Amino acid sequence: MKYSNALPWLPALLVLSACPEPEEPARLSELSVSCAPTVVAGQSVQCSASTTDQRGKTFDVSSLTWTSSDPTVAKVDAATGKVDTLAIASGTVVIRATASAGDVTREADASINVTPKDPTVHATTVTTPETWREADNPHLVRGRIAVDGSAMLTLEPGVVVRFAPDAELRETNGAILARGTPTAPIRLEAQGGAARGSWRGLVFTSPGSDSKLEHVTVNGCGATGGEGACISVRTKAAPVLRDVSVRESGSVGVLVADDGSAFGAESARLSVSGSAGYAVRMGANQADSFPTGGSFTGNSPNAVELTGHVSRTQTWPARPGIPFVIPATMKVENPTAAVALTISAGTQLRFGANAQMEVNTGTFHSVLNVDGTADAPVLFTAHADSPTPGHWRGVHIAINPSKTGHISHAIFEYAGMEAEPTANYYGDGNLNIYGDFSSDASFLLTDVTARRGKGPGISMLEQMGFGAGSARVRSSENGSYPLVIAPEFVHTIPADSGTVWTGNSQDVVMVDSGRIVSSQTWPNPGIPYLITENLEVGGSSNPTLTLLPGTELRFKAGTSMRMGFSENRPGALKAEGRADAPIRFIPDVLPASGGHWYGLHFWKADGSRLDHVLVTHGGTWSKSGAAAGIIGPANVVVHRELGPFITNSTFRDAVGHPICVSNSGGLPGTTRVDTKFLNPEYHNNGADNPDDYQCFYDI
Numbered sequence: 001m002k003y004s005n006a007l008p009w010l011p012a013l014l015v016l017s018a019c020p021e022p023e024e025p026a027r028l029s030e031l032s033v034s035c036a037p038t039v040v041a042g043q044s045v046q047c048s049a050s051t052t053d054q055r056g057k058t059f060d061v062s063s064l065t066w067t068s069s070d071p072t073v074a075k076v077d078a079a080t081g082k083v084d085t086l087a088i089a090s091g092t093v094v095i096r097a098t099a100s101a102g103d104v105t106r107e108a109d110a111s112i113n114v115t116p117k118d119p120t121v122h123a124t125t126v127t128t129p130e131t132w133r134e135a136d137n138p139h140l141v142r143g144r145i146a147v148d149g150s151a152m153l154t155l156e157p158g159v160v161v162r163f164a165p166d167a168e169l170r171e172t173n174g175a176i177l178a179r180g181t182p183t184a185p186i187r188l189e190a191q192g193g194a195a196r197g198s199w200r201g202l203v204f205t206s207p208g209s210d211s212k213l214e215h216v217t218v219n220g221c222g223a224t225g226g227e228g229a230c231i232s233v234r235t236k237a238a239p240v241l242r243d244v245s246v247r248e249s250g251s252v253g254v255l256v257a258d259d260g261s262a263f264g265a266e267s268a269r270l271s272v273s274g275s276a277g278y279a280v281r282m283g284a285n286q287a288d289s290f291p292t293g294g295s296f297t298g299n300s301p302n303a304v305e306l307t308g309h310v311s312r313t314q315t316w317p318a319r320p321g322i323p324f325v326i327p328a329t330m331k332v333e334n335p336t337a338a339v340a341l342t343i344s345a346g347t348q349l350r351f352g353a354n355a356q357m358e359v360n361t362g363t364f365h366s367v368l369n370v371d372g373t374a375d376a377p378v379l380f381t382a383h384a385d386s387p388t389p390g391h392w393r394g395v396h397i398a399i400n401p402s403k404t405g406h407i408s409h410a411i412f413e414y415a416g417m418e419a420e421p422t423a424n425y426y427g428d429g430n431l432n433i434y435g436d437f438s439s440d441a442s443f444l445l446t447d448v449t450a451r452r453g454k455g456p457g458i459s460m461l462e463q464m465g466f467g468a469g470s471a472r473v474r475s476s477e478n479g480s481y482p483l484v485i486a487p488e489f490v491h492t493i494p495a496d497s498g499t500v501w502t503g504n505s506q507d508v509v510m511v512d513s514g515r516i517v518s519s520q521t522w523p524n525p526g527i528p529y530l531i532t533e534n535l536e537v538g539g540s541s542n543p544t545l546t547l548l549p550g551t552e553l554r555f556k557a558g559t560s561m562r563m564g565f566s567e568n569r570p571g572a573l574k575a576e577g578r579a580d581a582p583i584r585f586i587p588d589v590l591p592a593s594g595g596h597w598y599g600l601h602f603w604k605a606d607g608s609r610l611d612h613v614l615v616t617h618g619g620t621w622s623k624s625g626a627a628a629g630i631i632g633p634a635n636v637v638v639h640r641e642l643g644p645f646i647t648n649s650t651f652r653d654a655v656g657h658p659i660c661v662s663n664s665g666g667l668p669g670t671t672r673v674d675t676k677f678l679n680p681e682y683h684n685n686g687a688d689n690p691d692d693y694q695c696f697y698d699i
Contacts, residue, residue, distance in 0.1 A: 042087035180215035190220030197250020200226030222249030229255035240264030258283025346376035372409030390454030416454030465489030476503035538571030564604035595655030658686030
């Protein structure tokens with residue numbers, strides 16, 4: 001009998017085909033979250049999460065984290081799911097859990113409705129020490145309450161105080177201590193998130209600086225019925241404001257009254273935003289207390305308005321990008337004490353229409369020092385978006401030799417409005433500096449620019465000159481002259497290459513009235529000198545005026561230049577030019593007629609010298625000018641014998657003659673002059689006159 005070879009393994013095959021398949025490993029499939037649906041603000045609640053696998057069985061995950069959709073309403077512990085609601089919060093928050101196992105991640109969430117907590121209400125005067133605590137948030141102030149009776153009101157870090165409409169917190173005879181921290185700031189805000197100007201604000205009226213605000217935000221205040229600011233400081237109060245932010249004021253951000261009130265000495269980093277008025281308004285006499293640091297944004301405008309006057313020595317701090325606005329006349333002076341105002345580098349002063357700064361114009365006690373730098377100049381300008389020349393009345397500084405001052409790296413622009421009839425000044429320049437008629441008054445100017453003024457750029461008046469060391473003075477784009485200065489102080493004009501006087505409507509140095517009484521040399525400024533009144537060289541010291549080659553003097557109609565007019569006022573002129581750089585004495589307008597001005601007159605003028613000069617359009621036929629020393633129908637009139645002091649010169653277009661001399665000495669102070677200045681050996685040219693010869697006059 002034969003058996004099949006396949007039969008022995010068939011049972012084994014049947015056994016193998018009957019074995020069960022291996023079970024699929026458990027994996028994360030579902031995540032669910034459970035939280036109490038409603039909770040009162042300030043309370044805590046524990047959320048839980050459950051996870052199951054694909055078979056619906058409990059599943060342990062390797063990672064489970066919790067997050068809150070709005071941490072300002074409720075915070076959740078990322079590891080435990082414990083939810084802490086903020087006492088000042090309300091609304092709906094979503095708490096989300098995220099679970100991970102292997103390469104599988106699941107998310108689930110639950111909503112919690114946070115209902116408002118009843119506030120801690122304050123509606124009565126604080127007369128004993130009192131603390132408002134974070135645990136009692138939110139606090140609500142109703143009405144206008146005061147801190148009085150020398151009480152201290154303390155606000156803990158993290159405190160939130162809400163103010164009902166028209167509410168106010170006023171420190172009258174006590175102190176407010178609100179010292180938050182960077183992580184737990186103090187918030188003072190409008191109830192219900194109301195718009196700016198909802199409540200009145202904080203008011204400090206107790207003298208001194210016992211009150212302190214640190215890491216405090218003040219929001220939505222400045223109601224029109226209040227003090228006119230979110231924070232008001234009055235009656236010589238000086239609260240310390242450090243890291244304080246004022247937002248959305250309905251008026252001014254911070255108001256410091258001009259009554260001796262100030263920012264406390266430790267104040268710093270004040271920020272103001274969104275105010276309907278100035279960021280800060282304060283008295284100029286306490287401007288040195290203005291805190292450094294912080295920012296101004298979105299105010300109308302982003303500036304500090306200074307009111308009143310300065311009567312104490314101080315230094316104004318610089319706040320880059322934050323100007324001081326001076327809306328009206330500001331005086332720097334004290335009738336009984338010396339005052340020094342120093343303005344720091346980078347400061348910007350903006351002047352309202354008709355405004356001006358007067359330094360020392362009434363008492364001669366005060367000093368102005370402007371300490372700009374090349375990188376941070378001080379700017380004096382108009383408070384206008386599109387300023388025009390003459391917007392304001394300029395800076396006016398009066399000094400005496402013992403009370404001077406200096407200006408370094410500064411710009412003056414858009415001034416030049418004429419002075420008020422009752423003002424203590426009369427200059428109409430961007431910068432006007434006055435002496436006290438002393439012969440040695442001076443003011444140091446370095447790296448100063450005067451531009452875009454309606455009148456002169458710089459006016460040096462009442463015997464005032466540039467101090468020794470003055471340099472790099474620029475005056476351009478002005479409506480009249482770059483510089484006005486008295487003749488005695490012309491020699492102080494800086495002559496360095498950085499000094500520029502061009503680009504004005506009249507590029508001439510206007511020489512104001514006065515007499516030269518000390519020997520000096522006038523620099524050649526590269527533009528003419530304009531002589532506006534009779535110019536005399538003479539005094540008890542027998543001064544000599546020296547003019548450099550290329551210098552040009554222009555004379556207004558009816559003026560003259562006299563040397564040594566009287567016996568007790570001798571004086572000389574040395575005008576020695578060159579063939580390529582003659583010295584010119586000409587009229588201020590061309591074309592002009594002979595006799596436009598009255599020419600050069602030499603009386604007791606020993607030591608005078610004219611060489612390579614040009615004199616035109618001078619002389620007068622009138623004998624009435626004898627008493628004033630201007631008789632003679634010529635460009636040059638020599639009243640005393642001085643020898644052949646005129647050479648290589650040209651005299652033309654006179655009213656009569658090129659040169660005229662005294663014939664008899666009959667006029668007091670004269671002698672007969674025998675020198676023939678037009679003789680060939682002197683190389684003088686007397687052509688193009690009605691009578692081209694030397695004349696004699698005799699009275």
